[in-house]
Amino acid sequence: MGRFALGIAATFAAATMAVAEGAIAPGDVEYDEYGAVAASLTGVAGDAENGKLLMNKGAGNCIACHAVSALSELSFHGEIGPMLDGVADRWTEADLRGIVANAKVMFDGTMMPSFYKTTGYTRPGDAYTGKAAQGELAPLLTAQEVEDVVAYLMTLKET
Amino acid sequence: MKRTTLTAIALAMVTGPAMADPDADALVVNGEIEMVTEASAPAHLEGALKTVYSGWRFRSDETQAVQMDDFDNPGMLGVEVALDAWTEVAGTEGESCASCHGSPEEMAGVSATYPKWDAAAGEVQTLTMQMNECRTERMGAEPYAYDKGDAINMTALLTSVSRGMPMSVAIDGPAAETWEMGKELYYTRFGQLELSCANCHEDNYGMMIRADHLSQGQINGFPTYRLKNTKLNGVHSRFKGCIRDTRAETFAPGSPELIALELYVASRSNGLSVEGPSVRN
Numbered sequence: 001m002g003r004f005a006l007g008i009a010a011t012f013a014a015a016t017m018a019v020a021e022g023a024i025a026p027g028d029v030e031y032d033e034y035g036a037v038a039a040s041l042t043g044v045a046g047d048a049e050n051g052k053l054l055m056n057k058g059a060g061n062c063i064a065c066h067a068v069s070a071l072s073e074l075s076f077h078g079e080i081g082p083m084l085d086g087v088a089d090r091w092t093e094a095d096l097r098g099i100v101a102n103a104k105v106m107f108d109g110t111m112m113p114s115f116y117k118t119t120g121y122t123r124p125g126d127a128y129t130g131k132a133a134q135g136e137l138a139p140l141l142t143a144q145e146v147e148d149v150v151a152y153l154m155t156l157k158e159t
Numbered sequence: 160m161k162r163t164t165l166t167a168i169a170l171a172m173v174t175g176p177a178m179a180d181p182d183a184d185a186l187v188v189n190g191e192i193e194m195v196t197e198a199s200a201p202a203h204l205e206g207a208l209k210t211v212y213s214g215w216r217f218r219s220d221e222t223q224a225v226q227m228d229d230f231d232n233p234g235m236l237g238v239e240v241a242l243d244a245w246t247e248v249a250g251t252e253g254e255s256c257a258s259c260h261g262s263p264e265e266m267a268g269v270s271a272t273y274p275k276w277d278a279a280a281g282e283v284q285t286l287t288m289q290m291n292e293c294r295t296e297r298m299g300a301e302p303y304a305y306d307k308g309d310a311i312n313m314t315a316l317l318t319s320v321s322r323g324m325p326m327s328v329a330i331d332g333p334a335a336e337t338w339e340m341g342k343e344l345y346y347t348r349f350g351q352l353e354l355s356c357a358n359c360h361e362d363n364y365g366m367m368i369r370a371d372h373l374s375q376g377q378i379n380g381f382p383t384y385r386l387k388n389t390k391l392n393g394v395h396s397r398f399k400g401c402i403r404d405t406r407a408e409t410f411a412p413g414s415p416e417l418i419a420l421e422l423y424v425a426s427r428s429n430g431l432s433v434e435g436p437s438v439r440n
């Protein structure tokens with residue numbers, strides 16, 4: 001699918017690791033009534049540098065849909081979701097963790113994929129092979145990767 | 160959740176990038192075939208889309224230009240190959256396409272009505288299925304492999320003689336059930352990314368998704384010569400690719416699901432000109 005495939009497909013490589021020791025499993029994440037997640041998924045502080053990488057590649061590829069001025073050295077930012085500049089001024093860390101883990105809890109019916117979820121899919125595939133998924137699905141991002149992305153988002157302040 | 164949340168969302172929506180429209184270029188092929196690349200949406204799309212646009216309107220000027228002249232359009236090479244196959248006797252019955260249908264020009268307008276209900280077969284047939292019915296039932300020949308070279312070239316010949324005519328696929332009567340099935344598939348959020356055709360091609364056409372400018376995903380231009388894979392591509396292969404990219408298990412070309420989806424998507428193109436073989440990136 002053109003450069004879309006290179007942009008999204010090639011880079012949304014699923015997290016292959018099983019849920020790491022001590023991490024909260026995707027099915028056990030507790031969302032509050034708005035969709036925020038207060039507790040860290042791993043108890044290990046997120047690495048904003050790795051989060052920044054995930055914004056561009058890996059299973060994150062957030063800029064496929066979102067523009068981020070702080071990442072302007074990267075080409076082709078998408079226009080599907082809101083711009084993420086100043087996102088840490090608008091949302092708490094718990095909100096952002098909830099949005100990244102499963103944005104559909106906060107934004108009903110949103111197009112944003114759920115990055116820390118493993119069930120409830122229609123015809124889930126084996127990554128981008130077009131074949132049926134084998135065995136249990138891995139979430140798009142690992143628990144630590146969610147924390148890393150959230151740590152990066154927390155650096156996006158304008159005030 | 161912060162109390163500023165709602166205003167923040169509202170703000171993000173207002174200040175977010177505006178819907179980038181399709182461009183305003185006009186498509187005239189060979190300086191003579193005037194294409195309708197923008198039309199009032201068919202009645203069944205009420206509430207979903209007001210206007211339908213050809214995918215051509217979303218491509219760069221360079222890509223657009225390649226389709227404007229048959230000498231530049233590499234898809235026409237497939238048409239050339241099919242012209243030979245048209246008169247070639249194949250199978251046990253000593254027939255060719257030409258022995259029943261005369262010149263390809265006599266098929267003008269036919270491709271615009273496919274997929275369509277075939278009463279004898281009791282099913283909705285795509286152009287490829289109809290072609291293969293001719294081959295197996297009337298010519299005693301092997302069917303063409305779905306969406307592969309011979310089949311794609313022949314559909315390109317059949318669309319090329321219909322170019323400029325409006326897509327007019329029937330969705331009522333006995334085809335209605337298949338159409339409903341296609342519609343349901345169109346709005347199903349497939350795969351681990353949970354994306355439906357509508358998420359990209361109805362809700363977000365005109366927007367960039369990474370490096371791609373999303374069109375309405377219309378199929379009036381098929382078969383499509385893609386600069387990316389340098390060959391003619393069939394409708395079902397394209398659908399398969401889009402479904403695969405949602406991290407889903409795809410459907411096979413020629414499957415009942417993709418036939419139904421083709422009928423539905425073709426009906427969304429009603430009113431746009433047949434453009435095949437078109438050129439896309």
